[in-house]
Amino acid sequence: MQSTNRLVFLGTGGGKNVMFTQARKTGGIYIELDNVKMILDPGPGSLVNARKLKLHPERWNALLLSHLHPDHATDANVYLDGMQEAVLVAEEHCVLQNKKWQGRKYDYYPCISLYHRNRVKEVHAVVPKDKVTLGPLALAAVKTDHYDPTVGFRIDGSRSIGYAADGTYYKGQEKRFDGCNVLILNVLVPKGVQAKKHWHMGVDDAVVMVRKMRQKPKLVVIQHFSFLMLRNDVRAQAKHIEKETGVRTIAAEDFMEINLDGMEARGT
Numbered sequence: 273m274q275s276t277n278r279l280v281f282l283g284t285g286g287g288k289n290v291m292f293t294q295a296r297k298t299g300g301i302y303i304e305l306d307n308v309k310m311i312l313d314p315g316p317g318s319l320v321n322a323r324k325l326k327l328h329p330e331r332w333n334a335l336l337l338s339h340l341h342p343d344h345a346t347d348a349n350v351y352l353d354g355m356q357e358a359v360l361v362a363e364e365h366c367v368l369q370n371k372k373w374q375g376r377k378y379d380y381y382p383c384i385s386l387y388h389r390n391r392v393k394e395v396h397a398v399v400p401k402d403k404v405t406l407g408p409l410a411l412a413a414v415k416t417d418h419y420d421p422t423v424g425f426r427i428d429g430s431r432s433i434g435y436a437a438d439g440t441y442y443k444g445q446e447k448r449f450d451g452c453n454v455l456i457l458n459v460l461v462p463k464g465v466q467a468k469k470h471w472h473m474g475v476d477d478a479v480v481m482v483r484k485m486r487q488k489p490k491l492v493v494i495q496h497f498s499f500l501m502l503r504n505d506v507r508a509q510a511k512h513i514e515k516e517t518g519v520r521t522i523a524a525e526d527f528m529e530i531n532l533d534g535m536e537a538r539g540t
C-alpha cells in the first residue's frame with residue numbers, strides 16, 4: 273500500500289491550563305512515515321479525536337512518549353488497551369519505577385501501567401541518545417532541558433522529522449536536528465518574553481536554535497500552545513520566526529495535516 277507520509281495534529285495545546293479548558297486540543301501528533309503509523313504524546317482527547325478523523329488506531333504500529341506529564345501521556349494506556357501489536361517507545365520514567373533522575377530520588381509513578389507495559393509487543397524505555405529501529409525507520413531519543421525527565425525524538429526514514437519536545441533551549445540542541453525536513457517545536461512563550469529556565473521554549477529561543485542549524489529544515493512547526501502564546505497571535509509569532517531565520521514557519525492548528533512529501537499544510 274502506498275504510504276501517505278503525513279503528520280496530523282490531534283491537538284496543539286500545551287500546559288495544564290490549556291489542557292484543562294481544552295482551549296486547544298491535547299491529542300498529540302499522528303505520524304505516518306514509510307508505512308509506519310505512530311502516535312506521539314497523546315494527551316487527553318487523543319483517541320476520541322483520532323476516531324473522529326477516522327485515523328484507525330487499530331492499524332497503528334507504535335506509540336511514542338516524550339515524558340509523563342498528563343498533557344502528553346494521558347491517553348497512552350487508553351490506546352495501548354487496543355494496540356496490542358504496538359511498539360512502545362517512551363522516556364524511561366514513563367515505564368520504570370524507582371528510577372533516579374539527576375542523582376536524586378524521582379518518585380512519580382510511571383504513567384504506563386504495569387498491565388499495559390506487559391501487554392504490548394515491545395517496550396523501549398529510552399534515555400537521550402538511545403536508538404530504536406522501527407521497521408524502515410531509525411528513531412533517536414534526544415536530550416531536552418525540561419524540569420522532569422523528558423526526551424525529544426528524531427525520526428529518520430524517507431523523510432526526517434525532528435521533535436524537540438518540552439524544555440528550554442540548550443546549547444547544541446540544534447545539532448541533534450540537523451538535516452531534518454520538518455522540525456516541530458513546543459513553544460509556550462512569545463517573543464520578547466524570557467522563557468523560564470528548564471520549563472519551556474520561547475519564540476526567541478526558537479529563533480536562536482533555527483539560526484544555528486547548519487542544515488536547516490524545510491519547515492518549522494510551532495505548537496503545544498499555552499494561553500500566553502494564544503493571547504499573542506500564534507500566527508504572528510510563527511511569522512516572526514520565519515522572518516528572523518529565513519525558514520518557513522507555521523503555527524499548527526488542531527487537526528491540521530502536513531503532507532511530508534510536498535510540505536504543504538491543510539486543515540481537515
Ligand SMILES: [Zn+2]
Pocket residue numbers: 339341418438
Ligand atoms: Zn512537560
